[in-house]
Amino acid sequence: MWNKRTGRELLMATSEIKVIAAIVENKPGVLHSIANMFRRRGFNIESITVGHTEKKGLARMTITLNGDEKTIEQVVKQMNKLIDVIKVNYLEKENIVARELALVKIKVADPKTRSDAINCVEVFRGRVVDVSPESLTIEITGTSDKIDAFLNLMRTYGILELARTGLTALARGVKSIRIME
Amino acid sequence: MTEMSGAKAIIKSLEKQKVEVIFGILGGAVLPIYDHFCNSEIRHILCRHEQGAIHAAEGYARASGKPGVCMATSGPGATNLVTGIANAYMDSAPVVALTGQVPTTSKNTTYMIGRDSFQEADIVGITSPITKYNHQIQTVAEIPEIIKNAFYIATTGRPGPVLIDVPKNLQSEVAEMVFSNKIRIRGYKPKTKPHPMQIERAVKLLMSAEKPVILSGGGVITSNATHELTKTAEILMAPVATSFMGKGSITENHPLSVGSIGMHGNPVANKLLCEADVVLAVGTRFSDRATGTVNTFCAAAKIIHIDIDAAEIGKNIEVNVPIVADARKTLKEINNKIIKKLKNKDAPWAIHVKELKQTLNLPPDNNEKEIKPKAILYELRKLLPNDAIVATEVGQNQMWSALYFNSLKPRTFISSGGLGTMGFGFPASIGAKVACPNKVVVDIAGDGSFRMTEQELATSVTEQIPVIVVVLNNSVLGMVAQWQRLFFRGRYSAIKLGSSPDFVKLAEAYGAQGLRARSLPEFKKAVKEALNSDITTVIDVPISSEENVDPMVPPGCGINEQVGNY
Numbered sequence: 001m002w003n004k005r006t007g008r009e010l011l012m013a014t015s016e017i018k019v020i021a022a023i024v025e026n027k028p029g030v031l032h033s034i035a036n037m038f039r040r041r042g043f044n045i046e047s048i049t050v051g052h053t054e055k056k057g058l059a060r061m062t063i064t065l066n067g068d069e070k071t072i073e074q075v076v077k078q079m080n081k082l083i084d085v086i087k088v089n090y091l092e093k094e095n096i097v098a099r100e101l102a103l104v105k106i107k108v109a110d111p112k113t114r115s116d117a118i119n120c121v122e123v124f125r126g127r128v129v130d131v132s133p134e135s136l137t138i139e140i141t142g143t144s145d146k147i148d149a150f151l152n153l154m155r156t157y158g159i160l161e162l163a164r165t166g167l168t169a170l171a172r173g174v175k176s177i178r179i180m181e
Numbered sequence: 182m183t184e185m186s187g188a189k190a191i192i193k194s195l196e197k198q199k200v201e202v203i204f205g206i207l208g209g210a211v212l213p214i215y216d217h218f219c220n221s222e223i224r225h226i227l228c229r230h231e232q233g234a235i236h237a238a239e240g241y242a243r244a245s246g247k248p249g250v251c252m253a254t255s256g257p258g259a260t261n262l263v264t265g266i267a268n269a270y271m272d273s274a275p276v277v278a279l280t281g282q283v284p285t286t287s288k289n290t291t292y293m294i295g296r297d298s299f300q301e302a303d304i305v306g307i308t309s310p311i312t313k314y315n316h317q318i319q320t321v322a323e324i325p326e327i328i329k330n331a332f333y334i335a336t337t338g339r340p341g342p343v344l345i346d347v348p349k350n351l352q353s354e355v356a357e358m359v360f361s362n363k364i365r366i367r368g369y370k371p372k373t374k375p376h377p378m379q380i381e382r383a384v385k386l387l388m389s390a391e392k393p394v395i396l397s398g399g400g401v402i403t404s405n406a407t408h409e410l411t412k413t414a415e416i417l418m419a420p421v422a423t424s425f426m427g428k429g430s431i432t433e434n435h436p437l438s439v440g441s442i443g444m445h446g447n448p449v450a451n452k453l454l455c456e457a458d459v460v461l462a463v464g465t466r467f468s469d470r471a472t473g474t475v476n477t478f479c480a481a482a483k484i485i486h487i488d489i490d491a492a493e494i495g496k497n498i499e500v501n502v503p504i505v506a507d508a509r510k511t512l513k514e515i516n517n518k519i520i521k522k523l524k525n526k527d528a529p530w531a532i533h534v535k536e537l538k539q540t541l542n543l544p545p546d547n548n549e550k551e552i553k554p555k556a557i558l559y560e561l562r563k564l565l566p567n568d569a570i571v572a573t574e575v576g577q578n579q580m581w582s583a584l585y586f587n588s589l590k591p592r593t594f595i596s597s598g599g600l601g602t603m604g605f606g607f608p609a610s611i612g613a614k615v616a617c618p619n620k621v622v623v624d625i626a627g628d629g630s631f632r633m634t635e636q637e638l639a640t641s642v643t644e645q646i647p648v649i650v651v652v653l654n655n656s657v658l659g660m661v662a663q664w665q666r667l668f669f670r671g672r673y674s675a676i677k678l679g680s681s682p683d684f685v686k687l688a689e690a691y692g693a694q695g696l697r698a699r700s701l702p703e704f705k706k707a708v709k710e711a712l713n714s715d716i717t718t719v720i721d722v723p724i725s726s727e728e729n730v731d732p733m734v735p736p737g738c739g740i741n742e743q744v745g746n747y
Contacts, residue, residue, distance in 0.1 A: 081490070
């Protein structure tokens with residue numbers, strides 16, 4: 001699993017990753033039609049997060065994908081064509097706050113390793129959310145780069161299980177994606 | 182507010198949209214809707230296959246500019262529409278398809294959708310990538326709103342097919358219905374006005390052009406911009422090449438019309454595009470069959486691209502001036518700005534265009550012994566009225582029609598351009614005839630294509646929709662035979678259709694008229710007979726199976742690398 005994506009590769013990939021935010025109708029089939037469009041046109045989704053917004057009936061999606069400017073332009077345009085997609089924005093990486101959450105379960109055989117690991121967690125401002133005699137489950141939030149770095153460290157202990165949410169993001173400052181009624 | 186069933190609300194919504202005709206086939210899951218056709222003014226035309234129904238709806242839409250409507254039952258009824266939906270999507274035709282669906286709930290089971298019930302198919306999932314919009318009705322009360330939106334979405338912006346799936350129990354369920362005319366779709370606001378700055382840039386570029394060429398696409402026909410486009414051409418003295426879908430967007434006997442571009446395009450059009458210094462592309466999407474290899478396409482030209490669909494700009498070809506707007510509005514503004522600077526008719530470019538047309542547009546070889554497609558199509562043009570509508574099938578018949586049959590008015594050439602659906606032309610011609618009962622409608626067919634939807638002969642006879650079918654019968658799948666001849670060392674594989682059926686007898690079996698023409702004089706006589714007849718006529722024209730469509734741009738080449746005799 002991991003040799004497919006070494007930490008280095010991941011970093012390189014991250015440097016090309018683009019972030020798109022979309023406000024969509026919160027109704028059945030919307031995620032399908034968006035995913036379907038991506039598949040059909042050969043765009044590769046790196047990660048996708050979906051959740052409710054402050055307005056009822058609207059959901060916000062954050063999609064990260066690999067691609068050059070031209071591809072991203074097509075993605076935004078093709079998404080805009082979907083009727084249930086209300087607004088799509090390309091978020092420039094310099095002007096956003098972006099976070100990802102990861103839950104990671106690691107193997108800790110003895111108390112020494114356990115306290116070592118907990119030290120690392122503190123340095124990265126993570127939280128231990130579950131403890132068992134042989135494992136620790138850690139919650140960590142941050143940019144994808146930070147999470148990658150943390151996971152590289154955790155790999156030395158042995159990762160039993162990992163769940164990442166994918167990136168979610170908002171533009172900095174007062175500028176917002178708003179839907180006028 | 183009135184209380185009524187979902188089925189009644191559907192019929193009422195269709196009536197409110199001024200729908201006059203629906204093409205369809207009923208089945209179990211649409212019975213409640215069909216029950217209401219008995220009390221409605223809407224004409225239902227029973228087709229013999231759902232594919233025929235949706236192609237007919239598209240033919241109706243493209244001939245009239247009004248949305249075409251078709252209806253099918255759940256499961257196989259719905260999946261039989263798929264080819265037609267994909268066709269309408271590729272050619273941007275406003276088609277509304279209504280399908281029945283198994284009930285969401287019933288007395289015996291809590292939920293039927295998703296249980297692989299009898300005649301269940303996930304048609305919304307299946308058609309998601311080939312519809313402009315699709316939706317499965319969730320509550321009975323939303324029906325009026327959804328149907329109204331469906332028509333609005335199908336017909337505005339870049340038109341396209343919309344599918345609405347209606348579970349059977351919601352057709353019978355009764356609710357308070359609100360019918361309003363207000364459109365409010367948060368995610369859909371098509372932009373039609375051009376940006377003034379881009380207009381300025383386009384005008385500047387056009388005025389500076391020494392060798393301007395206009396590339397006119399299907400969007401010009403959709404936005405009824407023929408008049409404006411012709412005017413632009415005349416002001417600039419710019420030749421007008423069309424995309425295949427743009428055929429008829431300028432009358433093809435206009436001195437500035439140079440025919441269609443592309444793989445089997447008119448050599449004059451292909452050549453001029455390669456020589457142009459400025460190309461004004463209007464309502465066209467630069468399909469691969471039109472451009473050949475993109476690196477050499479219009480290599481010397483700056484391109485102005487007008488399209489109502491923003492996603493078309495920069496998709497296949499890099500352009501210099503993008504204009505996202507309605508073609509007609511944009512051309513009007515451009516015309517207003519450049520009108521004062523009329524170009525000289527004796528300018529070198531205008532003379533060059535005229536000369537090229539004279540040298541490359543050769544008249545047909547009038548060999549009356551062997552009947553050639555070129556001669557047939559020239560002859561057909563002479564025999565038909567100017568406003569006659571011609572539909573074609575797909576393959577050699579289609580390319581010969583594009584090359585040799587001049588379209589003189591918009592919406593009179595109806596063919597499957599994007600998807601290339603064999604079997605499209607005949608049902609489409611039926612739809613066109615329903616839309617324009619006073620016009621002559623002809624389907625130019627190949628024997629391979631016609632076999633794919635020939636069962637609609639029954640529809641045309643029983644519903645009294647007379648059309649003329651000209652079968653260019655070469656007893657093979659001609660276009661693939663040509664490719665095998667040219668690119669597979671002449672090794673023929675699976676192309677022989679043989680002489681079955683006898684098209685004359687086939688037509689007669691359906692109650693239509695069947696005629697055979699073995700020479701040009703016989704063909705003339707047959708067409709005249711068909712024109713004077715009030716029933717559908719099939720004219721079988723046996724031609725050589727060795728005939729090629731010439732000239733041709735070999736796959737992987739630029740449109741300036743056309744080969745073949747012409």
